[in-house]
Amino acid sequence: MNAKPPGSFVIPNRVRLVPGNGGLTKVVVTTKASTAEIYLHGAHITHFQKNCEPPLVFMSPKSHFVAGEAIRGGVPICFPWFGSRAGGPSHGFARISEWGLAETSAAQDGAVRVRLRLPIAPLKAEWQALKTEFIVTVADTLTMELIATNSSAGQTLEIENCLHTYFQVGEIGAVSITGLQGASYLDEAGDGRGALKTDGEPVLRITRETNRLYQDTAGPVEIRDESLKRMIRVEKYNSHSSVIWNPWTTQKLPDDFDPAGHARMVCVEAGNIKRNKISLAPGKSSALRVVLSSTPLK
Numbered sequence: 001m002n003a004k005p006p007g008s009f010v011i012p013n014r015v016r017l018v019p020g021n022g023g024l025t026k027v028v029v030t031t032k033a034s035t036a037e038i039y040l041h042g043a044h045i046t047h048f049q050k051n052c053e054p055p056l057v058f059m060s061p062k063s064h065f066v067a068g069e070a071i072r073g074g075v076p077i078c079f080p081w082f083g084s085r086a087g088g089p090s091h092g093f094a095r096i097s098e099w100g101l102a103e104t105s106a107a108q109d110g111a112v113r114v115r116l117r118l119p120i121a122p123l124k125a126e127w128q129a130l131k132t133e134f135i136v137t138v139a140d141t142l143t144m145e146l147i148a149t150n151s152s153a154g155q156t157l158e159i160e161n162c163l164h165t166y167f168q169v170g171e172i173g174a175v176s177i178t179g180l181q182g183a184s185y186l187d188e189a190g191d192g193r194g195a196l197k198t199d200g201e202p203v204l205r206i207t208r209e210t211n212r213l214y215q216d217t218a219g220p221v222e223i224r225d226e227s228l229k230r231m232i233r234v235e236k237y238n239s240h241s242s243v244i245w246n247p248w249t250t251q252k253l254p255d256d257f258d259p260a261g262h263a264r265m266v267c268v269e270a271g272n273i274k275r276n277k278i279s280l281a282p283g284k285s286s287a288l289r290v291v292l293s294s295t296p297l298k
Contacts, residue, residue: 009104014112017101020046022065027101032110033140039071043099043116043134046074048142048292054228056142056294058168058265062256070095072256073265077146078162080130082273091164094118094132102133111139130157142292148278149285157280161288162243162271165234170227172246172263177204179221180242186213186274190250206266209248215275217242221268229297236270237289243269 006017006025013030020026020039026046029036037047049055059073070076070091078091089096103115118132129152137143150157169175181202187195188211199214218240223232236242245267249259270290272278278286 004101006101009101011104011106011112014106015104015114020065021063024065024067027104027114029112029114029138031112031138034138034142036136036138036142038114038116038136039065040099040101040116041065041067042071042095042097043077043118044071044074044095045136045142045144046071048138050140050294053230053294054170055168056232056292058166058261060257060261062258064256067098068096072254073166075144075166076164077134078160078164078269078271078273079132079146080127080148080157080159080161082160082162082271091162092160093123093127097122099134109139111137113137127157129155130159140293143289144292145287145289147285147287148280150280150282152282154282156282158277159280159286160271160273160277161286162241162269162273163288163290164243164267164269165290165292166265166267167223167232168228169223169225169264169266172206172266174226175206175266176224176226177206177221177244177266177268178202178224179219180204180214180217180244183214183217183242185215187211188213204244206244206246206248209250210244210246212244213274214242214244216240221270223266223268224297226297230294231297232268233291233293233295234268234270235291235293237291238286239270239272239288239290240276241271241273243267243271243273245269 027038063072079094099116131149135145
């Protein structure tokens with residue numbers, strides 16, 4: 001699939017390509033500050049960990065690692081649509097497609113950059129004009145950039161994008177989330193699914209099944225984890241939607257998610273969905289960028 005041989009992407013002591021779970025190829029990145037793993041299947045980040053800290057992202061130990069299925073945990077890429085779509089896979093085809101490596105590089109400051117590209121050939125005719133890249137920069141922070149370009153001469157493409165990050169927490173009862181007060185959201189949990197509400201609380205705590213699709217919010221979101229004694233910050237650029245998700249144990253869970261796992265994770269997602277979807281004009285590009293960082297609690 002790669003135009004260059006796999007060995008050309010290896011950087012000694014920085015970047016390796018190895019067989020991962022299920023025999024799927026993964027990119028292993030090592031920097032002076034952190035480690036990360038990225039599967040070519042779905043361009044899926046399954047690991048990011050700063051030195052001397054617990055992993056930042058949560059992985060389900062029951063996750064499937066097979067072609068045609070999404071990996072459970074880490075950072076799934078929901079694209080070019082979010083949610084269900086008639087005739088297509090849930091949350092789009094990007095997270096179940098085999099991406100190609102386009103470039104790896106190491107900067108003088110120690111950061112490592114991995115660029116992946118979504119192949120066009122397997123896509124249906126309606127998406128043949130969509131060129132997509134995912135750039136991951138690993139340092140003491142994790143930076144992710146999803147770039148979509150409409151290469152058609154006269155067709156506008158309607159797209160949604162979302163980096164569906166699963167964060168690892170010590171215990172969900174010790175977690176509080178800030179940055180969304182005053183924002184409107186679609187409540188997709190419990191009774192009355194799809195109701196439009198407004199978040200009136202300065203702090204969000206997860207005490208039940210939670211699935212909130214926040215609209216028209218571009219600011220950062222922070223996760224305060226009293227158990228692991230750290231603050232996680234989600235900074236987003238060219239993103240006007242945020243999603244907060246924890247399945248709890250009240251909904252029918254997929255077989256790749258252990259119900260007990262709800263106590264050790266929370267999803268804080270960044271993108272552009274529902275009324276914030278993007279109309280990508282011919283020849284135009286859109287870049288969603290998300291920067292994840294963590295600091296010790298004072």
